[in-house]
Ligand SMILES: O=C(O)/C(S)=C/c1c[nH]c2cc(Br)ccc12
């Protein structure tokens with residue numbers, strides 16, 4: 001039942017090519033986000049939607065088909081729940097300390113240096129993280145972990161890449 005409902009929503013967003021482009025994704029995310037007054041954001045940028053597609057685009061079409069879209073939607077749904085949990089002061093953004101806990105709750109184990117890098121990269125001028133930056137950060141973390149694991153066949157935690165392989169990894173993200 002819910003799947004059918006999802007399919008119709010997807011059909012409406014994707015249009016008759018049944019694939020969602022970055023622009024179409026941005027429109028639907030920004031439409032949904034306006035219904036969540038507790039999520040402070042200027043909305044998702046085209047760039048962050050491109051990254052989300054790069055993360056979820058398993059078949060290399062550069063767009064999202066229905067199952068890729070459902071997978072992304074469920075991740076954002078899970079991650080927005082974590083964000084709201086830490087958005088205690090209802091300002092709609094979280095501070096760098098709350099960000100550490102939120103990233104942890106999302107299942108990422110990082111070190112202090114990485115948490116500082118994330119704050120530098122995603123925080124706004126008040127050193128707080130808006131909702132869209134939070135999602136963009138987790139999308140990127142997930143993409144980079146997954147790309148590493150794809151290269152680390154024997155699972156020994158190290159990979160060996162040529163510069164072009166490195167660029168393949170880092171440019172479509
Ligand atoms: O608050 C909720 O229960 C849900 S279902 C939230 C969301 C579920 N998908 C979302 C996508 C964006 Br963008 C923002 C909020 C949500």
Ligand SMILES: [Ca+2]
Pocket residue numbers: 056057058059060061062063064065068
């Ligand atoms: Ca695809």
